[in-house]
Amino acid sequence: MNTRFKMYKTIGLICLFIVTLVSCTDDLNITPNDDQTVLSEDLFEDEAAYKQVLAGIYANLALTGTDGAGSSNLKNIDAGTSQFGRVLLYTQTLAADQMIWSYENDPGTRELQRNIWTDQNPLLLGMFSRAHLSIALANNFLRETTDDKLNSRNVSESTRSEIVEYRAEARLMRAMAYYYLMDLFGKANFADETTPINAIPEVYERAQLFSFIESELLAIESDLVNPRQNQYGRADKAVGYMVLAKMYLNAEVYIGENRYSDCITQCEKIIAGGYALANNYLHNFMADNNTNSALNEIIFPIVSDGVTTQNFGPTTVMIxxxxxxxxxxxxxxxVGAAGWGGALRVRKQFAQLFDGAFANDDRNTLISANRPIDIADISDKDTGYIIQKYSNATSTGGFGVDQTFVDTDFPLFRLADVYLMYAEAHLRGGGGSATTALGYLNALRTRANNPVALTSTDMTLDFILDERSRELHWEAHRRQDLIRYNRFTGGNYNWAWKGNGSSGIALPAHMAVYPIPSASLASNPNLTQNLGY
Structure with missing residues (x-):
């Protein structure tokens, strides 16, 4: 745990509010739950504050408030429904074909996992609001670090040189937040550091968001730290390349354009950055994944710590x-012997991906003994297979420091995804090398101790989709993947409880994006509902 981004630990809980929250959130019509503020001019008298405020942008990915795991800094939004990684996991994974949540009285979960959501869903409001808060915090940081501001404070040259990198990181975190809003909701309230405070934000649709995110990431590349050279938990060039690669892979969905060649280019940049697959697949999902061999594979984590950044985030929930x-x-x-009493299980269609040649694959952590594969009743926690992918154990035989709040960082981006994106983009006509693509796929299979080597005839788009599920399950990618393959909406692929049918039914096309939360519509007259809702 020693190498984690220490700012999360030392000041992460307070730095969400050491900036003037009313100022930094009004530009996106976000209502803070706490009016404690420190005047920015006083705060920035200490040059160390710049790094602390930057930490607040990162902390918003892991923390929900200043008073512990159950607190929320968003008004009328519960901490459990607005932790960034958790709601990202729910919107990308729970709504697809891998995961089932047993306790359907938990607000919003029933509607998401049965695909019967509405604009009243609290998890959707949590995702929409939390992403916009990331944007607002980044905007505030950028407003406070202009040349004029730095000149007026007589900031030293050494600090100014660091602020160049800090500003690039803030812009990257803002671009990533807009990326998720573009993917999930198809639009967003838009503001940058030049937007007047208290202005009613304009709204960017997908094409506008795509253009803005792309231009931002290209513009800041030279100012970001080189891959694997930044402090653990902070972003570098590879994170920017990763967001671009995922945008380009999904560009036909977002803007109706083929950008697979650009996806290959970004993947190649990441691979050239010195990353390597973890020695053991499961190292990526253990309590010491910040120090074990996963440190070579994880490109960007959401940091978790059982003592100082306690939160009900994705790894705490999943473990x-x-x-x-x-x-x-x-x-x-x-964790505690009974855990959360069988809250999570897997759907039949996911479990079947590990039949045959994948039964002894290291990525197969299914536990099936004494359990039927089918889940006829979601409330029956004794049905359906369970899974043991994530762990609060360490690679050296120890455990995290707390038996509820885990030390396991969430691997938001990792190298295995890059290998799979390269292979898919190649098959979709993006160029690259067939030999290289096949080598990447076999590297994943070898790492998983699967003895059956792939041949060129095995390398098909359908195989890639299944392999993405085997490799990346419960890592917040599946909904996006199914949409790209035209298998999320419609009825050409159904899974258990899709559309609220026990065997699955077709979904209408408009459900490829989520509705804009009703509370967000009420706060911005420029924001309109997505078609079909």
């Missing part, structure tokens, strides 16, 4: 939730 109701296997993964 506690995956403990089986029958197995009571929590002690094996470093």
């Amino acid at each position: 506690n939730g995956s403990v089986g109701s029958l197995e009571v296997n929590g002690a094996e993964v470093g």
Whole structure:
């Protein structure tokens, strides 16, 4: 844990509010839950404050408030429904074909996993609001670090040189937030550091967002730290390349354009950055994934710590939730023996991806003994297979420091995804090398101790989609992947409980984006509802 972004630990809880929150959030019509402020001019008398405020932008990915795991800094939004990684996991994974949440009285989960959501869903409001808060915090930082501001404070040259990197990181975090809003909602309230405070924000549609994000990421490339050279938990050039690669891979969905060649280019840049696959697949999902061999593979994490950044984020949810109701296997993964009593299981279609040649694959952590594969009743926690992918155990035999709040960082981006994107973009006509693509796929198979080597005839788009699920399940990618393959909406691929049918039914096309939350519509007259809702 020693190498984690220490700012999360030392000041992460307070730095979300050491900036003037009313100023930094009004530009996106976000209502803070706490009016405690420190005047920016006083704050920035200490040059160390610039790094602290930058930490607040990162902290918004992991933390929800200043008073512990249950607190929320967003008015009328519960902490459990607005932690960035958790709501990202729910919107990308729970709504697709991999995960089932047993406790459907938890606000918003029933509607998401049965694909019957409305604009009243609190999880959608949490995602929309949390992403916009990231943007607002970044905008505030950029306003406070202009040349005029730095000149007026007589900021030293050494600090100014650091602020160049800090500003690039803030712009990257803002671009990433807009990227997720573009993907999930198809539009966003738009503001940058030049937008007047208290102005009613304009709204950017997908094409405008795509153009803005792309131009921002290209513009800041030279100011970002080189891949793998920044402090752990902070972004570098490779994170920018990753967002671009994912945008280009999905560009036909977003803007109706083929950008697969550009995806290949960004993947090549990441691969050239010195990353390597973890020695063991499961190292990526353990409590010491910030120091074990996963440190070579994870491109960008959402940091988690069992003491100083306690939160109900994705790894805490998945590790506690995956403990089986029958197995009571929590002690094996470093949490309470009963965990959360069987909160999470997997859907049949996902489990079947590990049949045959994948039964002994290291990525297969399914536990199926004494369990039927089908889930006829979502509330019956004894049905459906469980999974033990994420763990609060360490690679050296120890455990995280807390038995509820885990030390396991969430691997938002990692090299395995880059290998899979390269292969898919190649198959879709983006260029690159077939030999290289096949080599990347076999590297994943070899790492998983799967003895069956792939040949060129095995390398098809359908195989890539299945392999993405085997490799990247529960990492907040699946909905996006299914949409890109035209298998999320419509009825050409159904899964258990899709569309609220036990065997799955077709979804209308408009559900490829989520509705704009009603509370967000009410706060901005320029914002309109997505078609079909």
